[in-house]
Amino acid sequence: MMPDLLAARAQMGTSLAFHIIFSVLGVGVPLMLCISEGLALRTKNPVWMMLTRRWARAAAILFAIGAVSGTILSFELGLLWPTYTRFAGAVVGLPFLLEGFAFFTEAIFLGLYLYGWDRLSARAHWLCSFPIWISGMASAWFIVSANSWMNTPAGFVIKNGKVVDINPYQAIFNPSTPFETVHMILASYVATGFGMAAVYAFAYLRGKRDEYYRKGLMLAMILALVATPLQLISGDFNARFLYVYQPVKFAAMEGVFRTQSGAPISIGGLADPSTGQVKYALEIPDALSVLADYNPNTVVKGLDQFPREDWPNSTLVHTSFDGMVGSGMFALLVALVFWGLFLLKKRTLPSNRWLLWGVILAGPLSFLAVELGWMVTELGRQPWTIYGYLRTKDAVTTAPLLNVSFLVFSLIYVLLAVALIWLLLKVARRPLPQVTLSEEGYDVKEPEIEKVGV
Amino acid sequence: MDVALVALVVLWWALIVYAVLGGADFGAGFWDLFAVGQSAKKQHQLINHALGPVWEANHVWLIFLIVGLFNVFPSAFYALSIALFFPFTIVLIGIVLRGSAFVYRYYALDESGLFARIWSRVFSATSVITPFFLGLSAAAVASGKLISSNGVPQANYLAAYFSPFALVIGVMAVALCATLAAIYLVVEARDTENDEALTESYRMKALIMGAITAVLGALGLLLSISEAPTIWQGMLTRAIPVVVATMLIGLATAITLFRRSYRIARILIIAETAFLLGSWGLSQYPYIIPPFYTIANSANEPTVIKVLLIGIVCGLVILLPSLYYLFSVFKLPYPIPGLRRSEQARQTQERKKNEMVHPS
Ligand code: HDD
Ligand code: HEM
Ligand code: HEM
Numbered sequence: 066m067m068p069d070l071l072a073a074r075a076q077m078g079t080s081l082a083f084h085i086i087f088s089v090l091g092v093g094v095p096l097m098l099c100i101s102e103g104l105a106l107r108t109k110n111p112v113w114m115m116l117t118r119r120w121a122r123a124a125a126i127l128f129a130i131g132a133v134s135g136t137i138l139s140f141e142l143g144l145l146w147p148t149y150t151r152f153a154g155a156v157v158g159l160p161f162l163l164e165g166f167a168f169f170t171e172a173i174f175l176g177l178y179l180y181g182w183d184r185l186s187a188r189a190h191w192l193c194s195f196p197i198w199i200s201g202m203a204s205a206w207f208i209v210s211a212n213s214w215m216n217t218p219a220g221f222v223i224k225n226g227k228v229v230d231i232n233p234y235q236a237i238f239n240p241s242t243p244f245e246t247v248h249m250i251l252a253s254y255v256a257t258g259f260g261m262a263a264v265y266a267f268a269y270l271r272g273k274r275d276e277y278y279r280k281g282l283m284l285a286m287i288l289a290l291v292a293t294p295l296q297l298i299s300g301d302f303n304a305r306f307l308y309v310y311q312p313v314k315f316a317a318m319e320g321v322f323r324t325q326s327g328a329p330i331s332i333g334g335l336a337d338p339s340t341g342q343v344k345y346a347l348e349i350p351d352a353l354s355v356l357a358d359y360n361p362n363t364v365v366k367g368l369d370q371f372p373r374e375d376w377p378n379s380t381l382v383h384t385s386f387d388g389m390v391g392s393g394m395f396a397l398l399v400a401l402v403f404w405g406l407f408l409l410k411k412r413t414l415p416s417n418r419w420l421l422w423g424v425i426l427a428g429p430l431s432f433l434a435v436e437l438g439w440m441v442t443e444l445g446r447q448p449w450t451i452y453g454y455l456r457t458k459d460a461v462t463t464a465p466l467l468n469v470s471f472l473v474f475s476l477i478y479v480l481l482a483v484a485l486i487w488l489l490l491k492v493a494r495r496p497l498p499q500v501t502l503s504e505e506g507y508d509v510k511e512p513e514i515e516k517v518g519v
Numbered sequence: 520m521d522v523a524l525v526a527l528v529v530l531w532w533a534l535i536v537y538a539v540l541g542g543a544d545f546g547a548g549f550w551d552l553f554a555v556g557q558s559a560k561k562q563h564q565l566i567n568h569a570l571g572p573v574w575e576a577n578h579v580w581l582i583f584l585i586v587g588l589f590n591v592f593p594s595a596f597y598a599l600s601i602a603l604f605f606p607f608t609i610v611l612i613g614i615v616l617r618g619s620a621f622v623y624r625y626y627a628l629d630e631s632g633l634f635a636r637i638w639s640r641v642f643s644a645t646s647v648i649t650p651f652f653l654g655l656s657a658a659a660v661a662s663g664k665l666i667s668s669n670g671v672p673q674a675n676y677l678a679a680y681f682s683p684f685a686l687v688i689g690v691m692a693v694a695l696c697a698t699l700a701a702i703y704l705v706v707e708a709r710d711t712e713n714d715e716a717l718t719e720s721y722r723m724k725a726l727i728m729g730a731i732t733a734v735l736g737a738l739g740l741l742l743s744i745s746e747a748p749t750i751w752q753g754m755l756t757r758a759i760p761v762v763v764a765t766m767l768i769g770l771a772t773a774i775t776l777f778r779r780s781y782r783i784a785r786i787l788i789i790a791e792t793a794f795l796l797g798s799w800g801l802s803q804y805p806y807i808i809p810p811f812y813t814i815a816n817s818a819n820e821p822t823v824i825k826v827l828l829i830g831i832v833c834g835l836v837i838l839l840p841s842l843y844y845l846f847s848v849f850k851l852p853y854p855i856p857g858l859r860r861s862e863q864a865r866q867t868q869e870r871k872k873n874e875m876v877h878p879s
Contacts (some may be wrong), residue, residue: 122626125622125626126622126623126626129618129619129621129622130619130622132578132579132618133614133615133618133619134615135582136578136581136582136611136614136615136618137611137615139582139585139586140585140607140611141611142589143585143589143596143597143599143600143607144600144604144607144608144611147596147597147600147601148597150589150593150596150597150600151589151593151594151596151597152593153589154589154590154593154596154819155593155819155820155823156823158586158589158590158593158819158823158827159590159823159826159827159830161586161589161590162583162586162587162590162827162830162831162834163830163834164586165579165582165583165586165587165834166583166830166834166837166838168579168582169579169583169834169838170837170838170841172578172579173838173841173842173844173845174841176845176849177844177845177848180849181848181849183859183862184848184849184858184859184862185848185857185858185859185862186857186858186859186860188857189856189857189858192857196841229820231819231820231822231823233823233826233827234826462600462601462604462674463601463673463674464601464604464605464674464675465674465675470608473612474612477612477615477616481615481619484619484623484634484638485619485623487634488623488626488627488634492626
């Protein structure tokens with residue numbers, strides 16, 4: 066039997082790891098829809114419309130699962146972590162509420178967008194995609210600002226064990242908000258870009274190279290190329306921020322056990338807290354001190370500065386961090402080579418097999434980077450839920466049978482994932498819709514009727 | 520006025536909206552379960568058609584409620600989270616499976632295939648389970664026995680939610696959802712599908728379910744004398760006008776249904792739900808969870824609530840027009856900018872036709 070605290074943590078982690086995949090797409094895909102439908106209206110090229118329609122169909126399914134898995138989370142905050150929610154609700158409830166409004170706006174315009182193809186005029190339909198991507202981005206901003214608050218709590222005072230003098234604005238705009246929100250929103254675009262590019266690169270490899278696939282691949286790779294370098298720069302800012310504000314997390318993620326000046330960077334390897342070393346790592350002398358403060362003599366605090374019971378699991382955090390950075394570097398390399406070849410070859414899409422495989426690999430790797438990045442943030446914050454104020458073991462509910470609950474929810478996720486993948490594969494194998502341009506806009510004939518009735 | 524009270528009223532309105540919109544969603548799933556025989560396919564289509572564009576938006580009210588509650592009454596939320604751990608976990612599973620099942624079956628390409636059939640069953644079963652446990656949880660709160668006498672919330676105090684009172688209210692919640700849905704579907708069947716037989720069948724269903732709801736409501740009221748004395752006292756004193764109005768509106772709904780004035784019946788059943796929840800809210804005042812948590816002792820700091828209220832107002836300024844637009848495009852036959860010309864013409868014509876057939 067699993068202890069209750071571990072079960073609750075596992076359930077929370079599983080739920081969030083599941084949800085984040087859909088959130089990322091919920092932030093990224095609407096932007097793609099908006100661009101491609103705009104291009105369809107402007108260039109009057111029906112291929113853009115075919116792409117839009119196909120994406121919208123997949124998005125309808127994905128967004129619904131995003132909504133469902135998000136609902137699980139909003140319940141779980143209370144059901145698993147009532148003490149946390151009482152604290153956070155009092156101080157930093159506002160972004161959760163505003164997030165609710167953002168979802169609402171998103172859901173409304175999504176309804177209009179997905180079900181309004183034949184009812185709305187072409188222009189009105191396109192305009193509906195704007196609120197969707199803006200509110201997707203806004204919800205990511207709000208929820209991540211709440212998470213930032215857990216990392217660098219602000220906007221309240223504790224007097225006699227009571228939370229008083231609450232300032233919701235300070236709570237939202239806590240020190241790590243600008244760093245985390247920017248990094249997360251960019252991550253959504255990186256992952257969406259490479260994720261979609263991977264699908265078309267795969268089709269490309271299998272010889273499907275007509276305009277539809279070329280345009281799909283190109284648009285996705287443009288998004289990836291713009292977002293990835295920005296993402297790496299923003300990540301560098303995050304790391305330097307942590308060096309000042311969350312030195313424990315910084316030490317764990319870089320695998321620094323001993324406080325030292327001229328600290329080396331350890332790339333890869335296994336951080337081993339019992340020996341205080343990172344085994345099998347590639348070490349670059351002085352590099353960490355330079356990264357943290359542009360100065361090789363800077364002293365980097367190691368885990369030895371902090372009581373043992375305040376250490377996060379440095380092995381997991383360090384490995385997750387390297388995985389994220391590694392994936393990011395790989396993705397950047399792929400994007401650069403892709404567009405380099407494109408320019409060299411007089412603006413035709415490169416069809417080198419290795420490169421296409423690189424794109425296919427970069428898709429899942431960017432999603433992996435998102436997951437691992439969150440592991441750095443969340444595992445690196447342990448043993449605290451609200452850093453410095455509320456320990457995870459004090460935040461958990463007193464309700465019994467949490468391991469049963471974990472088991473049930475895990476099964477539900479497996480069930481949902483299997484059904485989802487099955488359905489998406491079927492949708493992807495359907496023949497493309499017939500698109501014609503009339504004076505009222507695009508008319509689309511799906512190959513078969515999709516209405517259900519059992 | 521006390522800001523916490525203002526916020527509570529706002530939340531209560533959200534609860535009413537969720538009951539009216541989300542409740543009808545659940546009810547539609549209920550009827551989906553009973554759609555058998557010749558017209559089953561048609562009924563499924565009607566339900567899909569009615570739910571498709573709006574279910575996700577309907578559902579967000581619930582999230583708004585949860586988030587609002589932990590913003591405004593953090594400590595009461597804390598107690599509820601623990602004390603209602605089991606029913607809420609079931610509700611959560613219900614909501615999750617229901618939402619995904621609806622999408623999976625809607626987008627299943629092979630409509631009679633096993634995939635669609637299984638998810639269809641999941642959809643209807645969870646549509647019944649979820650409102651039952653929501654009703655049960657509400658009754659457990661109202662009973663005043665949810666939190667044991669030492670005031671410490673516990674998850675394993677099962678007596679409160681398996682009392683006859685809670686069970687009756689749970690079933691009543693299901694019946695109310697079914698009534699709501701049946702009345703919406705009558706309108707949908709007549710005006711959108713123009714299907715005489717289907718319209719009549721939903722009219723009958725609405726009448727029967729309405730009657731069942733009324734009987735269960737009366738039973739619940741009787742049981743509350745011994746099992747939820749706070750509520751019973753409140754109903755007799757503060758809330759009496761609302762209780763009487765609820766009964767009268769229920770009667771009026773039945774009459775309009777009987778006389779086939781479906782659009783009026785739809786307005787009345789919405790009012791009925793609002794008054795029903797209103798009477799409960801009023802009679803439980805000033806408790807959030809009787810007898811330990813009151814508005815005063817569980818509210819957040821007034822400054823925070825003020826900021827929240829400002830946030831809500833700003834949100835609503837964006838939300839309400841958008842919501843109106845959504846419903847205008849899909850549910851209301853009034854022309855609105857942004858429609859295609861052909862659609863504009865179709866709606867206008869339909870409205871003319873309806874006005875000719877049912878001059879109201
Ligand atoms: C496509 C995904 C992706 C890529 C390529 C990167 N990251 Fe990242 N990273 C995330 C996706 C992500 C994330 C999932 O979005 C996180 C989790 C929390 C957050 O705000 O962003 C994150 C968190 C995160 C944190 C922890 C922030 C905190 O706990 O407050 C640091 C220090 C970095 N990242 C640093 C980097 C560096 C130095 C990168 C490359 C050079 C990098 N990230 C690439
Ligand atoms: C970094 C983490 C998160 C990001 C970036 C994020 C972002 C998003 C986005 C973009 C959506 C819309 C998804 C879609 O339509 O596919 C969404 C849905 C949702 N999220 Fe998250 N989310 C995150 C974590 C959370 C957490 C921790 C909660 C719980 C409090 C939560 C609650 C919800 C809810 C309730 C929905 C459904 C809204 C609806 O019904 O439409 N999310 N999230
Ligand atoms: C969506 C991306 C996210 C992922 C993948 C993620 C992952 C995790 C993981 C793995 C845990 C368990 C950590 C442990 O106990 O060892 C956790 C805990 C938790 N997370 Fe996140 N998280 C995400 C975003 C968020 C956000 C946006 C919030 C809130 C605003 C949040 C709130 C919490 C809470 C309250 C806990 C439980 C307490 C704790 O363990 O500290 N998470 N998360």
